[in-house]
Amino acid sequence: MTREYQSEAELEDQLMKRLNALGYQTIQLHDEKAVISHFRDVLNQRNRDRLKGKVLTDTEFIRALNELTGSKTIYQMAQLLRGSDYQPHGKIVITRDDNSELYLEFFDGINFENNTFEIAHQITVNAKYTNRYDVTILINGLPVVQIELKRRGVELPQAFNQIIRYRNESFRQLFRFIQIFVISNGEDTRYFANNDGKLNSNFMFYWTDQKNHWLNEINAFAASFFSRQRLHSLIARYTIFDSDEQRMLIMRPYQVYAVEKIIDRVQNHPGENGYIWHTTGSGKTITAFKASQLIARDTDAKKVIFLIDRSDLDTQTADNFNAYLPQIKTEGRALDRIDSTEMLVEQLQSKSNPLIVTTIQKLNYAIKNNQYKSLLTPYHDAKVVFIEDEAHRSQFGEMRKGINRWFKNAQHIGFTGTPIFAENVGQDGRTTETLYGECLHQYLIKDAIRDRNVLGFSMQYLNTIHGKDVFKDGDEMVSGIDKKEVMEADDRLKMIVQHILLNHGQITHNRHYNAILAVSSTRVALKYYNLFKKLDPEHQLHVTTIFTWKANEKDNEKKQDKKEALTSRHGLESVIKDYNQMFETNFSTEKFKDYFNDVSRRMKQFNYQTPENNIDVLIVVNMFLTGFDSPKLSTLYIDKKLQWHNLIQAFSRTNRIELDSKPFGNILAYRNMKQDTDDAVRLFSAGSSKSLFVPSYDELQKQFDDAVKDLRQISPTPQSVDSLHNLGKEALQKFVLAFREVLRVYNKIRVYDEFDFSKMINFTHQDLESYRSKYADVYQEIIDDPEDPASVLDDVDFEMELIAADTIDVGYIVNLIHAINLKDEDQRGQDTRRIKKMLVNAADPELKLKSDLLQAFLDEIVPKLKPEDNVGNALNQYLIRKREESVKEFSEQVHLPEEVIRKEMDDINFYGENANTKALNEALNANGLKFMEKRTVKNRVKMFVTKALKKFVLS
Structure with a gap:
C-alpha cells in the first residue's frame, strides 16, 4: 500500500517504473538540446530507406524543424502530427542540399506498434526561468505528453498552474508538440488537451473505465490511459479539431x-x-x-x-x-x-x-x-x-x-x-x-455532474397562487376552479414579471448570463412579452419571444379558430418590429428563419460587456427547450407543465460548464412541479438524484457563515489584509484560500430569494467588496513581482473569474458617469458619491489603473459643469488634457521632444508592439546617447506609452 506521505520524487519513480512495465523505454535527456538531438536521431532512423544512406545534414535538419514548427500554432502542429483523415500519418517534405525533394514520416496514425514510445524525466529548459519537467512521454522522439506530479495531499490546481507557467515560459520548438497534459498528486489524476491561448481548468477530465468508474489513483490511471495502444488511439483517433475555434479537443x-x-x-x-x-x-x-x-x-x-x-x-x-x-x-x-x-x-x-x-x-x-x-x-x-x-x-x-x-x-x-x-x-x-x-x-446525468462535465441544478419553487385548497396534487386544480383562468390571470403573470425584473440581476450575476422563460402557449408568451414592455419601459432587460405559430396552434386547433391564429402571428410580427428597433435589424415573420438564427446567435454570443447586443430573457413555448446549447444560458424560468424527458431536456439548457462564476444551472419554477421533477430525475438518473441538486439554502447559509468566520480569523477586517504582505508567502496564501471560499459559496447562495445581505451576521456587502479589492491587490502584486511571479501562483489557484462575475469594469463606470444628473444638484452629488465609492473598491485591473484619474474628474470637473453641459464630452476633454500633461512631464524626464512621444503613442496604438520606431531612434541618436543608455530610454518610452494607452483611453 502506498504511504500517504509519499514524496514527489517517490511518486515520479513509481510512475516511471509503471510506464516501463507498459513498454515505454527510459532515455536520459537532460536538456532541450538533448531532446532535439534525440529527435534528429529518431527521424533519421525512421526514414533510413528514404534517406538512402545519407542522413540529414545540419541545414537539412534545420529545414525539417522549420517545417515542423516554424511559425505554426499549436493547433496547426497538432494537425500536422496526424496528417489527413484518409492518410493519418505525420509527414513533411523538405528540399535536400542537392535540391531534391525528400518525404519524411514522423508518426504512424494507424498502427501503434510502428511508433517508438519513450519516457524521460527532469528535462531542464533554460528560458525566461529555468524549468524542470517531471515526466515527459515521447513518441518517435517528439514530446507529446507532459506529466506534472505533486506529492500526495497537495491540491491539483498547483500542478495545473505549474503547467500553465511552463507553457508560457519555456514550452518552445519541439515542446510545442505536446498534445496532452496529465497532472496528478498520486490520489487524483486529470488530463487535458494542449491548445493555443488560455487553458481553462474547468476542462480537466477524469479518466474512467467503461462503467464510468473513476481511475484516479495514478497506478490505475496509468494502467489504462497510458497503455501504448490506448494513448496512441487518443492521439490518432480520438482527437477532434474545431476549425471554427481553432482548438484541439481530446475526447x-x-x-x-x-x-x-x-x-x-x-x-x-x-x-x-x-x-x-x-x-x-x-x-x-x-x-x-x-x-x-x-x-x-x-x-x-x-x-x-x-x-x-x-x-x-x-x-x-x-x-x-x-x-x-x-x-x-x-x-x-x-x-x-x-x-x-x-x-x-x-x-x-x-x-x-x-x-x-x-x-x-x-x-x-x-x-x-x-x-x-x-x-x-x-x-x-x-x-x-x-x-x-x-x-x-x-x-x-x-x-x-x-x-x-x-x-x-x-x-x-x-x-x-x-x-x-x-x-x-x-x-x-x-x-x-x-x-x-x-x-x-x-x-447518466449523475455521472456528468459528478465529473463536472455539466453543472448541477439550483431548484427553487415559487408559489404564485395564494388561497386554501387551490392545488390538489402537483399542478392540478381542485374541481370547480378554471385552471386556465387562474394560471393566465393578469395579476399572476404581472407578479411573475415583477419578480424577474427585481431578481434577474442577482440570479444571473449582474447580467453576466441570460435566461429562458418557458410558458404554456403562444397566447401566454405574447401576454408575458407585453407585460415586460409595460413594466420595463426603459428596457432594463432586453426581452423577446419566439415561436412557430403554425406548429403551436395546430396542437390546439380545436380551441382556436382562424382569427386567433392570425392574431398570434400578428402578435409575433409586433414583437419582431420591436426587435428590429432594439437591435437595428430587418426581420419579419416572412423571414422567420433569419429571425430565428439571429435570436439563436445573440443567445449564444451573449457578452455582458456589450449589453446593447444581448437578449437577457427569451420567452418560448417549445423552441430552444431542446437541442440548444450555450454556456452563457444560466437560468430557466418555468411557467408551464413539464414532465419526464421534456423536463430534463429543458433543465439541461442551463447547465453547460463555463467559468467558476457559473456554479450551477438556475431553475425557478412558478408552478408546483416538485413531484414531476422528482419523478423525472429518478427515471433519468437510475434512481439516484442526490447529486443533481446543489445544497439547500439553509445548508449554503451555514457554509457561508463558516467561510466568513475562517476569513475573519485570518484577516479580521479588509484593512488588516495590508499587514499580511509583510508576513510573507504563507500568510498571503491563507488569505487567498479563505476569501476564495467565501466567493465560491457567495456565488451559489446569492441566487436564492431568501438571500439578503441585511440579514447577514457580521458581514456586509461593503465587507465583501472591500475584501474583493484586497484579493485583487494580492493577485496584482504577485504577477507584478519581477523576481518570482510564480512563487504563490504555483501554490494557489486564484480563480480570478470568481471576482469577475461582480467586477465593476471601466465600461460600467463610464456609463454611470455619462448618466450623472447635472440638472439636480442633490442628485449630482448622490451620483458622484456612488461612483466614487465603487472606484474605491475597484477590482478590475483596467479600472484600478484609471481609478485615480476618474476620481479626480469627479472631484475637479463634475462640480463645475453646467446643467446643459455634456458629461461625456467633458470626460473625453479631461482625459486628453491629462494625457498631454503626462506626455509633457515624461518628455522632460527622458529629454525627448513631445512630438516623438506622441508619434510613438499613435504608432503603437495603431500597429501594436511591432510599430515602426524610426522617429524614436533618430531622436535618441540626436541626443548622443550610448548604446545601453539608448536601450534603457527606449524601454522606458515603451513602458510609458503602453501604460498611457491603457490609462487615458476608455475603449
Missing part, C-alpha cells in the same frame, strides 16, 4: 468507449441496431461525429447518414461537422448542407461523399417521391448506417417505418440523453429499447 472516456462500441456493432454485428444513452450536455454531437467519421473511413458501409429531425439542427449539425472535420473534404469541398431533397439524392448517388447530414423529413420525402425512387433503388440492399440524433424524439413515427422498408440492410444507431421507457412512453407504446435494441453505452 472524454465515455465518448471513446461509446465510439468503440458503435464501431464494434457495425463491423461485427451487421443488422443489429443499438443506442447510446449519454445525458444532455455531455457532448453527444462530438461522439456521433467521431463515430460517423470512423465508420465512413474504416468499415464497408456504403453510406453513413447522420439523421436529425429539425431543419435548424440540420444547418447547425452540418456546420459543426464541417468545423470538426476540416480534413474530410470531397473533391475540394466540405460536407454540404442539404437544402433540398434533390441535393440529398445527389449526395446519396455520389461515390465521393461517404457522410451525409440530413433531416428525417427530407429522406422520407425522397423515398416516397416517384421521381427519385429509381435513383435510390441501389440502396434497397446496400449497407447503410444511420446515426440518429435525439432518438428520444423523432424515431417513433411513420417516417421511420418508411425508411426501414426502403433501406432493408441498414443499421440504426441512436443517440439520446433521455430515452423512452415504460414510464414516459408515447401513444404508440414503443420504447427506445423496442426500437433500437441494446443500449451500447450509458453516461
